[in-house]
Amino acid sequence: AQSVTQLDSHVSVSEGTPVLLRCNYSSSYSPSLFWYVQHPNKGLQLLLKYTSAATLVKGINGFEAEFKKSETSFHLTKPSAHMSDAAEYFCVVILYNNNDMRFGAGTRLTVKP
Amino acid sequence: DAGITQSPRHKVTETGTPVTLRCHQTENHRYMYWYRQDPGHGLRLIHYSYGVKDTDKGEVSDGYSVSRSKTEDFLLTLESATSSQTSVYFCAISDSTGANVLTFGAGSRLTVL
Numbered sequence: 706a707q708s709v710t711q712l713d714s715h716v717s718v719s720e721g722t723p724v725l726l727r728c729n730y731s732s733s734y735s736p737s738l739f740w741y742v743q744h745p746n747k748g749l750q751l752l753l754k755y756t757s758a759a760t761l762v763k764g765i766n767g768f769e770a771e772f773k774k775s776e777t778s779f780h781l782t783k784p785s786a787h788m789s790d791a792a793e794y795f796c797v798v799i800l801y802n803n804n805d806m807r808f809g810a811g812t813r814l815t816v817k818p
Numbered sequence: 819d820a821g822i823t824q825s826p827r828h829k830v831t832e833t834g835t836p837v838t839l840r841c842h843q844t845e846n847h848r849y850m851y852w853y854r855q856d857p858g859h860g861l862r863l864i865h866y867s868y869g870v871k872d873t874d875k876g877e878v879s880d881g882y883s884v885s886r887s888k889t890e891d892f893l894l895t896l897e898s899a900t901s902s903q904t905s906v907y908f909c910a911i912s913d914s915t916g917a918n919v920l921t922f923g924a925g926s927r928l929t930v931l
Contacts, residue, residue, distance in 0.1 A: 714858075737918060748908060748922030749861070795860055799918060804849070804874070806918070808860035 708732065709798045711809035719817045724768075724783040726812045728796030731777060738779045739797040739806075740770055749795065755779060766790070791816045821845040824909050824923040832931050837896040839926050841909030843889075849912040850892040851876075851920065852884065854905040861908060867892055899930045 712727040730736060737756045741749040753764025760772045766789075770781045779796060796809040823842045831837055841850060849868055853861040853876075863876030865884040873884050881903060885893045896903055906927050910920040 739919075741920075746925075748924050749910075749920070750922070751919050754919065804851075804863075804866050804868070805876075806863065806920070807877075808853075808862070810858050810860045 708800050708807040709796055709809040711794075711796050711812045713812050714810065715813045715815070717815040717817065718786045720788055721785050724781070724786045724790065724814065726781040726794050726796075726814065728779045728781065728809060729777050730779060730796070730798045732798055732800060737799040738770075738772060740764065740768070740779075740781050741795045741797060741808075743793045743795065743811075745792070752781070752794070786814075786816045788816050788818065790814060822909060822911055822921060822923045824907075824926045826926060827924065828927045830929045830931065831899055833900055834898050837899050837928065837930075839894045839907055839909075839928070841892045841894070841923060843892075843911050845911060845913070845921070846889060847911040847913045847921075848889075849914075850886065851910040851912070852882075852892065852894045853908045853910065854878065854903075855908060855925070856905050864894065864907075896928075899928075901930050904928060904930045 709730045739754045740752040742752050743749045753762045755762045755772045763769045768783045793811045793813050795811050800807045821844045825840045851866040852864040855861050862878045864882050867873045867886040883895045906925050908925050909923040
């Protein structure tokens with residue numbers, strides 16, 4: 706069973722417009738959730754994490770995500786896209802134990818001038 | 819990628835040959851992980867280590883073995899490489915399961931012909 710689903714494999718926005726990258730999860734436990742970003746030919750870098758504190762989580766580079774338990778969602782947003790935001794983004798959930806982190810398939814974000 | 823080095827960064831090999839990828843960290847972190855990244859699958863955990871000589875299997879461990887004889891080094895071995903193991907391999911480290919923030923290496927691209 707899929708434990709984390711990123712609803713869009715590719716999102717394209719214009720520079721200066723809002724970004725929405727969608728993530729839904731399934732977990733029997735109170736989940737810990739993360740967003741990571743991967744720039745071309747690089748390793749992954751943590752954007753933000755949710756670990757049962759505030760439901761609205763702020764990350765680096767102006768990104769934020771809101772944990773909605775009723776919708777089992779953890780969507781990533783940014784008010785205004787920048788060219789440097791073009792990358793692949795991964796939603797991650799801790800599934801059964803702290804060493805079992807499941808990655809979504811990724812969403813490639815393209816930012817047009 | 820500071821503090822975590824993967825080698826080699828690129829390797830081309832033939833089916834049936836053994837391959838060893840090395841992950842070296844200078845952060846003295848307890849936990850080390852090997853993931854593989856394939857299009858449409860995100861990252862999948864191969865093996866992880868929670869201390870010297872302490873390792874466990876991940877989601878896709880078949881065909882892979884690992885060893886950790888020192889805190890700083892985590893080796894991934896393909897005893898007899900197959901074409902299905904063509905992938906990009908990422909090492910990650912974490913200082914505690916509570917925080918569970920992963921720091922990734924730059925990746926090792928392996929091609930099995």
